[in-house]
Amino acid sequence: MSKTKMTVGQAVVKFLNQQYIEFDGVEQPFVDGIFTIFGHGMVVGLGQALDEDPGRLRVYQGRNEQGMAHAAISYAKQHNRRKIIACSSSIGPGAANMVTAALTASINHIPLLLFPSDSFATRQPDPVLQQMEVSHDLSITASDCFKPVSKYWDRISRPEQLMPALINAFRVLTDTADCGAVCISLPQDVQGESFEYPDYFFQKRVHHISRRGADAYEVEKAVELIKSAKKPILISGGGVRYSEAGETVMKFASEFNIPVSQTQAGHSALPDSFELSVGGIGVTGGLAANALCKDADLVIGVGTRFNDFVTGSKWVLFRNPDIKILAINTSEFHAEKLDATRCVGDAKVTLEQIYDALKADGYKSGYTNEIQEIREVWEKERLSVLGVQYHGEGFGEGKFVPCVPSWTEKIMNDFVNDIGGTITESNAVGILREEIDDDAIVVAAAGSLPADLERLWVTDAKDTYNMEYGASCMGYEIAGALGSKLAAPEQEVYALVGDGSFMMLNSEIPTAIQENAKITVVVFDNTAFGCINNLQMGNGVGSLATEMRHRNEETGKLDGKYCYTDFGKVGEGYGMKAFYAKTPEEFRKAVQDAKKETGSCIIDAKVLPKTMAEGYESWWHIGVASTSKSEKVQEARKRLDQYISEARMY
Known part of the structure; x- marks a missing residue:
């Protein structure tokens, strides 16, 4: 077995250069480059490796660790999670600055690869500049702050640990169901230590993004649920965008006459001009989707994690006491929410599976003119609000x-x-x-x-x-x-x-x-x-x-x-x-x-205060004071209690 002696920093760079991703037959490099703000914790370790031989990695100079990591998140999202920019920092405050971005990435299921530097693994010298000392546990450093906000976390205290750590890191980064922030903490002394790494570790690795269809049993249950629905509504979430399933959603909706709403993460996965598109849903949604939810007897959530803004804090979508939920998602965790009938699989493939069965049975929803009528009402309202100007005498029409x-x-x-x-x-x-x-x-x-x-x-x-x-x-x-x-x-x-x-x-x-x-x-x-x-x-x-x-x-x-x-x-x-x-x-x-x-x-x-569009038949659950001397607060609490009494609890 051939081996090459190199530092941990050099091994990281060489490994990143060899990671590729394949989706629907298209193969491309996965890691475009690395954002960095050099500090004493990594400038002569990982920084030396990037200076000596970056390969095809482009080194980007950040100005704030949180900011550069947010840029990396957006980069990955714009590439629909199939290309990333890694981020590296010094120890202490440089590392801690990236914690907020790690949280953002994990909540949104966006791959973010972080290499915060760490204190000396040898603990000599100790403490080093910017090291946080915890008197009851000397193993704790600022890098431990990433644990609760990362989908995978590891600390490399010996050079050979880098191999399983990086392999697991990319397992998570390419997991459509549970990707997010990945933190590989690099003690500053270990970055410069050498090890004879086996050459096979640096072979080209192609991470295939598979389109797994749902289990036949789950597809059958989903078909039965939809067939029993007269007024279903489909929620197109971020999973539709990342699956490139926009056209599939439109084909599905058109065949069965089902209105399609969109979440913030799902917006622009399909055109807004689509004749069955009813716009945003929930707390930040518009009139069309939220009005249709009143009588909906089935919600088909595709690639959404059903947060409180999407569900209107479980109030807007749940006016019908007999409403059912169908959740199509690659994540079992999200597919189990709201006591839903789950269908675990890729959005595109799973919708195609359900489509074939429904079409064979000749299914159509019970909608007649309701979808087009509410679209017309909402479009008139939308244009009215967009055109409202201030003349010192109020605003005229528009909410x-x-x-x-x-x-x-x-x-x-x-x-x-x-x-x-x-x-x-x-x-x-x-x-x-x-x-x-x-x-x-x-x-x-x-x-x-x-x-x-x-x-x-x-x-x-x-x-x-x-x-x-x-x-x-x-x-x-x-x-x-x-x-x-x-x-x-x-x-x-x-x-x-x-x-x-x-x-x-x-x-x-x-x-x-x-x-x-x-x-x-x-x-x-x-x-x-x-x-x-x-x-x-x-x-x-x-x-x-x-x-x-x-x-x-x-x-x-x-x-x-x-x-x-x-x-x-x-x-x-x-x-x-x-x-x-x-x-x-x-x-x-x-x-x-x-x-x-x-x-x-x-x-x-x-821009004038108080001139943003108001909510349309939606509600957001927040903690209004239950005891107050203010009559206005008391009134607000009464409204809250009324909404809570009407909301579904899961």
């Missing part, structure tokens, strides 16, 4: 977030006086949709934008909607735009980000500029954590520490003038081209001008 009118009026008046913006959030979304390319990719994550986008954004271009809404992680947006651009360099990419999220994490802008990867960052500046401000005020709580206002010397509270931030100058400081907008006309012009630029741009848009 917006509920709030006490006097509060809303004061907030808007203060904003106009202090900031000067009169753009409504929904109108800005509409203008963007009209002006940008049909195949442009939009990236968002947190706040009110995910709701406005799922309700109002329509696209027929495949895989152009990149929403991180499993973790709803503020700060994903700009890094995510970078990841999407690296994955799809020929397409325009837009990061739609609130002012709060922009302030949390904008560090990867310099990396985008460094890589000549044009992204356009659109800052929706309503000088607030607006979504949460709506939530607190809509449930009887005052506006506390959610608006970005100066401290009022008279009241001692944060209720003074709004804080004006020039986001354009922040972008210019990084090297972006800045555009400004306070009116719809200025915003449209800014979008048009930014589109003409070849480099990264930022649009600083001053």
Whole structure:
């Protein structure tokens, strides 16, 4: 058996170069490169290996460990989980910065390979710079923080341990049912230690993504369940996107006359113009899907994990007391949720299995004109909300977030006086949709934008909607735009980000500029954590520490003038081209001008608070105080208790 002596760092790099993935007969390298922020923990270990012989791996320079890992998540998502960028960091704070990204990846089932550096395996010297000491257990380091948020975790304390660790890491990274963050912790001394690795360890490895069909028994039960349903509704989740099953879903729905709703992760897997598409569902969904759920007697969940936003906290989808759930998923865990009839298998293959049996039996749903009628009603409402503009005299038609009118009026008046913006959030979304390319990719994550986008954004271009809404992680947006651009360099990419999220994490802008990867960052500046401000005020709580206002010397509270931030100058400081907008006309012009630029741009848009679209026949379960002196809070609690009494419990 031939062997080659090399360091652990060198072995990692050589192994990554030999990993390939095969899906539907197409084979390609799996690992494109590695994001890194060099620190003492790995610059002369793994860093030495990357400098000496990176192979085909491209080394990307991150600016913030969380940001670069979020970019890697978005890159993998844009490639439908079939290509990744690994991430490496130093020990201590560098490693801990990636924990949030690991959480985001695991919640969303996106493959993310992390190599945080670690303290010395020999414990000599001890403690080293940035080492966290735990007096009752000296084996614990910052890398242990990854354990609860990783799908696989390992620490390499001896060079030979690297072999089973990496093999298991790629087993998980290519597991369609349970992929997520994988953490291989590399003690800084071990990175430089040598071992005679067998050459077969570095042979080309092709990881086949299989399309496993469901068990015949489960298919039979699924067919029986659908045949008994008169008004089923299908939920197309992220699994449909990653399975490339959009056309299969449309064929299935068309044959059996079943309406198709989409989750945030599933959006853009099939065209919104599809005649049976009824848009987003649940808390951030629109009127069409949620209205059809009232009378639905069967929910067919395909590739969804049924989170509370999708199910309307188990209220919207469950009005019919006799409703049944069918879950098609590669994950047994997700297929068992909601006491569902499970059908464990690939979305595309499993739907084809069920299709053949249903067609042979001549099945059709009981819908007549309901689907088209509600689509027409919703389209009229959607266009109305997109077109709403502020003229100082209210908004006319269109539904917006509920709030006490006097509060809303004061907030808007203060904003106009202090900031000067009169753009409504929904109108800005509409203008963007009209002006940008049909195949442009939009990236968002947190706040009110995910709701406005799922309700109002329509696209027929495949895989152009990149929403991180499993973790709803503020700060994903700009890094995510970078990841999407690296994955799809020929397409325009837009990061739609609130002012709060922009302030949390904008560090990867310099990396985008460094890589000549044009992204356009659109800052929706309503000088607030607006979504949460709506939530607190809509449930009887005052506006506390959610608006970005100066401290009022008279009241001692944060209720003074709004804080004006020039986001354009922040972008210019990084090297972006800045555009400004306070009116719809200025915003449209800014979008048009930014589109003409070849480099990264930022649009600083001053957007009126309280102008995001309101929920449509949905409900979100949150912990409203059960005891309060406030009548408004008491009223909110009564509403909550009523909803809870109607919700199904699993």
